[in-house]
Amino acid sequence: MSAMARDTEVDPRQEILRTAARLFQQRGYDATSMNDVAAALKLSKGGLYHHFQSKDQILFEIMNHAMDITEDRVLAPVRGIADPEQRLRALIRLHIEVVLSPADREITVMLHENHPLAPVLRKRINIRKKEYVHFVENLIAEVQRVRQAKGAVSPRAAAFALLGMINWIYQWHKPEGELQTHNLVPQFTSMVFAGILA
Numbered sequence: 001m002s003a004m005a006r007d008t009e010v011d012p013r014q015e016i017l018r019t020a021a022r023l024f025q026q027r028g029y030d031a032t033s034m035n036d037v038a039a040a041l042k043l044s045k046g047g048l049y050h051h052f053q054s055k056d057q058i059l060f061e062i063m064n065h066a067m068d069i070t071e072d073r074v075l076a077p078v079r080g081i082a083d084p085e086q087r088l089r090a091l092i093r094l095h096i097e098v099v100l101s102p103a104d105r106e107i108t109v110m111l112h113e114n115h116p117l118a119p120v121l122r123k124r125i126n127i128r129k130k131e132y133v134h135f136v137e138n139l140i141a142e143v144q145r146v147r148q149a150k151g152a153v154s155p156r157a158a159a160f161a162l163l164g165m166i167n168w169i170y171q172w173h174k175p176e177g178e179l180q181t182h183n184l185v186p187q188f189t190s191m192v193f194a195g196i197l198a
Contacts, residue, residue, distance in 0.1 A: 020058045021105040029113040060121040066110035067128040084142040093185045095166050108170045158196045
């Protein structure tokens, strides 16, 4: 088989997840049926059930992939930065870029659609989310120690404030609007360092 033929092969499960993520993001999880996902893929409903047993399973896989994206594109790069302030600046930039990436609808689905998951699946996603929050909380505490920030906001409150600000961007951001990633990043970074960490 040629390299070109291999490059054009698409993993059917990944294609289903990408399509479902787009539909969940556009219509909402509750308003999207398995029939809708199958029709968008030009698959029979049986063909879809061959890969995924339920809509819940699709949603869980989308969210799990969203956490993988966050691990690969945010956590892995910042862990290699020695200086805590530079690490936090990089985390803010990379997290904003991931939330605004038009190719990664899994992120916005994860941010918006956690409640429909079955409790056992929701618990598995929430464990991964909590690990990320703890990483940010510990990083903020480290920055506060370096800056000797007395009477500063608690690291946990600061972590939730920062993540809340960034994770809400997808609700109001317009790709054609005035606030683009290149000018959002310095503004959010300034709000954190001049406000939360002042």
